[in-house]
Amino acid sequence: MIKEWATVVSWQNGVALVSCDVKAACGSCASRAGCGSRVLNKLGPQTTHTLQVPSEQPLVAGQKVELGIAEGSLLGSAMLVYLTPLAGLFVLGGLFQMLFGTDLAAMCGAALGGVGGFLLARGYSQRLADREAWQPVILNVALAPDQLRVESLSSEAR
Template sequence: MIKEWATVVSWKQGEALLSCDVKASCSSCASRAGCGSRILNKLGPQTSHTLSVACDTPLVAGQKVELGIAEGSLIGSALLVYMSPLVGLFIVSALFQAMFDTNLAAICGALLGGVGGFLIARGFSVKLSRRENWQPVILSVALPPDALRVETMTPADNS
C-alpha cells in the first residue's frame, strides 16, 4: 500500500474532497543540474491535486487524512499510460515501413501509433478507474484543526 497525507477541502454526504500537495524531490539530492524531474516540475505550475474519496466519517475542512492506494493499481495504471503509446508507436511504424518501404511512412506510422496508443490508454483508464480496488482509500484520520488548543503562559502572567 502506498500512503500519502491529504488535506480535507470539504465533506458532503459521504464524499470527501481532498487536496494532495505535489512533492518535488529536487532539494533532497545532489544531482540537481542533470535531473529530469526538476525540469519537468518547472514546466507545470500545478502544486496540488484535488480528488474525491468516499468516506462515511464526517470530516472538517482543514483536517488531515492518510490516503492509501494499492501498489498493483499504481503499477497497472503506469504500464497502461506509458506502454500503450510506446507499443503503438513501434507496431504501426513497423507496419507502415513494411507496407510502403519509406522512412517517411515509418515516421507517419510512428506518430499515428503513438497517438492511437495514447487514445487507447485514455479509453481504458476510464473503465479501469471505476474499479473499486483502483480507488484511493482513507486509512486514518487526524484530529480536526480546532480539536487541540495549546495555551502558553509567560512569567508575567503567573502573578
C-alpha cells in the same frame, strides 16, 4: 499500499473532497541539473490535486487524512500510460516500414501509433478509474483543527 497525507476541503453525504500537495523535487541528490522530476515540476502550474474519497466518518475542512492506494493499481496505471503509446509507436512504425519501405512512412506510422496509443490509454483509463480496487481509501484520520490547541507561556510569565 502507497500512503500520502491530504487535507479535507469539504465533506458531504459520505464523500470527502480532499486536496493533496504535489511533491516538489527534493534537490538532495547530485543529479539536480538532469533530474526529470525537477523539470516536470517546473513545467506545470498545478500545485495540488483534488480527489473525491468515500468516507462514512464526518470530516471537517482543514482536517488531515491519510490516503492509501494499492501498489498494483498504481503500477498498472503507470504501465498503461507509458507502455501503450510506446507499443503503438513501435508497432505502427514497423508496420508502415514493412508496407511502404521508406523512413518517412515509418516516421508517420510511429507518430500515428504513439498518438493512437495515447488515445487508447486515455479511453481505457476511464474504465479502470471506476474500479473500486483502483480508488484511494482513507486509512487514518487526524484530529480536527479545532480539537487541537497548543498554548505556550510567554517569557514574562516564567
